[in-house]
Amino acid sequence: MIDIHSHLLPGIDDGSESMDISLQMARDAVADRITHALMTPHHMNGRYTNHAQDVIERTSEFQATLDEHNIPLTVFPSQEVRINGGLMTALDEHDILTTDAQGTYVLIEFPSDDVPTFTMDMLFQIQQRGMVPVIVHPERNTRLMKEPQLLYDMVSRGAYAQVTSSSYVGTFGKAVSTFAEDIISNGLAHVFASDAHHIPGRSYEMTAAFNKLRETHGGEMANKFEENAKALVNGERLSRFSQTPIKKKRFFSPY
Template identity: 55%
Template sequence: MLIDLHSHLLPNIDDGSKSLRASIRMAKEAVDSGIKAALMTPHHMNGHYVNHKDDVIRLTSEFQKHLDNNDIGLQVFPSQEVRINGGLLQALDDDDILFADESNRYLLLEFPDDDVPTYSKDMIFQIMQRGITVEIAHPERNTKIMSTPSILFDLIEAGAVAQVTASSYVGTFGKKVEKFAEEIIKHNLAHVFVSDAHDLPNRDYEMVEAMAKLEKQMGRDYQELFETNAEAILDGDNVTNLVPEPIVKRKFFSKF
């Protein structure tokens, strides 16, 4: 059973689905791709979208009713993709943050596409001091992490976990992203695949394809690890961690 921990299916609240009809279609595609359960993770506090906890819970419940009425066998749960920002700790204090699990253990955290703010390490430390495990969204597409992969290694070594978008790993976002996703996985710096599905071209479900490639490249046990880790995160249990290894960037020196 595949579990998708990152998707933008809820209609009309962020850059994901733009209509209930599109959301229903995407949910059907998810089920056809072998996904049985999915987190609804609309963007929150990213400078464009604010999706408060109570609103996401209500909208997810309404969406589940539409799925049931259309005989679509997808179980959906409320969550958020939270952008790291100066107000995050206060939002946690105000109980306006949703987690990947009901025990409030795993927090899906997003960095800006091209940066990891200088305060990130300190803030993530403060978050983890509260017993929260930070789950990093799509590090393989972050240009700062691509140029300085030690950022990701330090976070994973400190206890964070990371998602890799399935489409990244199978090449949908280009060769550079694909190769970096492979490096992240080979160095034990990723724990699960997610769809990060949007109602946009090239932003659909490629979980099965990614799992097949993972089994081919890393072996059956590694592939099963990604499946069981997704279930563990949804249930608030411990993920299986492999020993993280630093990605050493190759440098080429000319004699002249």
């Protein structure tokens, strides 16, 4: 399997704290059948800045260390980019890494509780450059939970979405796994990723997520999710699904 979103590089964001931990996380990835992984440190999220060139260098150092330890994981540099007012300038300055060497797909994250008002306009501007935004873990965004129409609008205008494997299997609770399922069953998700951080007790759960997807939606969708991860790394076209707006559930207040 290919993992398009993970925080394995040591000491540069809220992922791995040290090379020892990075190596352990890489072993966990391999145990979960991952063969290739994008290193996607946070960039421009208000707390972490990880410039493209630094990520490239640190990823090649990490690959050398993985090879020394005979861990069969191939790693590529990328970034998880927070949507922000400086993004177009950063693109002009070639400080944004895509998931593919061709410069097509960019992983975009939102603040956990909001979708900024300029989002639709900025996603459009990204697409005007011939690039394609991939929204990471929409299932964990509390604004999207309340207004799922926003995700439908983004995907129907050309964006893709990545659901985190742990979300889908319930590690972040019932509300998140239910919303992940809503996103998937409405054809608004295209790929799984681990978004691995070093959180004791939390494992990769990519195999578990694929097992659940296969059981719930059949092998064809699971195969397309796997192929889409490969397409993101190779700069190829992704499969889409029949897209429908998510119907908002009725919440009954006890008061």
